[in-house]
Amino acid sequence: MVSEKMYALGSTKSCIRELFEYGLRQAELIGKENVFDYSLGNPSIPSPEPVNEAFAGIIREKGAVATHGYTPAAGAMEARRAVADELNERYRAGIRPENLFLTCGAAPALISVIRALAVGQAEIMAIAPYFPEYRPFVEMNGCKFVTVPADTEHFQIRLDALETCLTRHTQAVIINSPNNPSGVVYERETLERLAALLKKKSAEYGHPIYILADEPYRELVYDGAEAVFVPAVYPNTIVCYSWSKSLSLPGERIGYVCVPDCAEDSRVVFSAVAGAARTLGHVCAPSLQQFVVARCCGLRPDLQAYDKNRTLLYDSLRSYGYACTKPNGAFYMFVKAPGGDSRAFSERAKAKNLLVVPGNDFGCPEFFRISTCVSYEMIVRSLPVFRELIAG
């Protein structure tokens, strides 16, 4: 008398979580320094100091009742205004506070949009490699999940393949750039070509196909890469964001949905997102976190540590013979598994206490993911293992 689908989702751990927990157990057995855990994408650099000062200072300054009280469902106006101002300053984005709906992180933001667009036989598309949770988010909220095969050479978008996946039921295409797991940033040209295609097909089908831009890694770019503000390229874009990575606050659950005025039926979509959030039990985003964001949303993470890790890992793995597209964003690398079977490779690596995530659940079974938000010392210690594994 219990939902089998919900039970299945709750009783099976993700592959990432399984590996992580295996790593913790191994660390107890053989010592933390002998386990090389690249499984989780948990930010390893601390929040900028003003963020922690804000957490303490806000309660003192605003008082407990004002800090901890309910805010409007869409968020406190001071937080929404600060976020809009910051977006406008960087992108001349034309965002008003009324376009922003603050959420408990990017996950419920995405699901609220998916539920808002769940009409008839709605299809939501994702492009491999993609974040594995997209599948339950879409399938358990009234839509069909359609995936586009990966461009395994550059990790941009195979537009020919994407075009064949579009139907008149396609309501949205999720894009995630900088990408988890590839670490690659979509180039402006990629996005312009995607925009042109979606514009053409929207006209053909007689309704907008939205881009759902999932952007928790927007601020994590390297080598001068540009994380394009997608609504500027394709107006029918709904942005989902989180401060999990940019302010190193993954546990604190604060993010937003942005439905810009340039999107078709903007106000209708916004209301539907608000209604969908209500059916998910959204009351408001955590209020203290909202006020922290009001003060700190313009701060940027100190990416030096991630960049240093990225460079060491990329250069080393390439020199050993691994094939990998150089990541210029996020904190991941997506490496071709020697032999072509990432599950088998992950098992071989696990036997040497090196934990890497097979790419199957990301839609790319021949690649494995490593998180580069780890300690530099661990990377150094792990390199001989990577070398051994490709040597045979």
Next chain:
Amino acid sequence: MVSEKMYALGSTKSCIRELFEYGLRQAELIGKENVFDYSLGNPSIPSPEPVNEAFAGIIREKGAVATHGYTPAAGAMEARRAVADELNERYRAGIRPENLFLTCGAAPALISVIRALAVGQAEIMAIAPYFPEYRPFVEMNGCKFVTVPADTEHFQIRLDALETCLTRHTQAVIINSPNNPSGVVYERETLERLAALLKKKSAEYGHPIYILADEPYRELVYDGAEAVFVPAVYPNTIVCYSWSKSLSLPGERIGYVCVPDCAEDSRVVFSAVAGAARTLGHVCAPSLQQFVVARCCGLRPDLQAYDKNRTLLYDSLRSYGYACTKPNGAFYMFVKAPGGDSRAFSERAKAKNLLVVPGNDFGCPEFFRISTCVSYEMIVRSLPVFRELIAG
């Protein structure tokens, strides 16, 4: 191409919210001191001081990375253990940390349970007067919403009426004691009789009918009333809780689902709740709030102010001729509308800048709700208006 149901939910404001916003506009026009706003249930007493100290101290003591990082989906073990210990100390409840799943407040807790139980033609029952959001929570998450008429004399449970509403599709009965909107606490005898009925019907139908105990007001009781720990009376109880009221943290979004070992299929239900939460975009409850609860879940609110308000309002309204069951919990009173039409009464009151919520959405159109979590001075100023309104 947008979900009409979600749009409808997002574009219509609740009656409570409408009144509250009307009150804010009126306050600007005629002065805050001339508006008597009894619409919202927003705690008006501040959090206990150690709660605010914990918010600041935890980051300093644990460090930013440990405080703000992801916790397991069900919550940080130290928080779950503290909550279990506290329940066991008060109720000898036999709760283990593994029975607790921390959530972003009571709303997603309830919905996770509803989704976990959404099989076939599942029905979820609520007893009038009930919290209006139960309806969308149930109807938008795969179940039928069934309501039991109110016991308008004592605001206990009309078991004869409840029995006729049970079917073999009934998966759960939501109870909310201390009750919003009546302010009444279900007596032990009421719960024992409900337990006996549900036990009998569960046996008849061959599957458990769960009680879903929604208990955000558990700690808010007066006159020595007892808020019974429901699983001790009826083992097939799933508890949903929030610290919104007990620690005056409504905006901070921290609560839990508790599936005790005594509940049938306890571990299966727990896993299904975890799976359902995942489909709602739950990653973890806000981590800082989890650690605050780990330290502060044993603290109790200082209820003197609410009690003083309750006494003044109850005594005054009764002396003017209003009929009302004396509330012994929460921070609401549910008063019979003179004339019997609470919408009409609410309109008449509104014309005198007194804002009370008609009971229609609570399933009791002949009663109106007033929140007693307001300032004492406002009550004093408003009393002549209450007197006028019943005089005619």
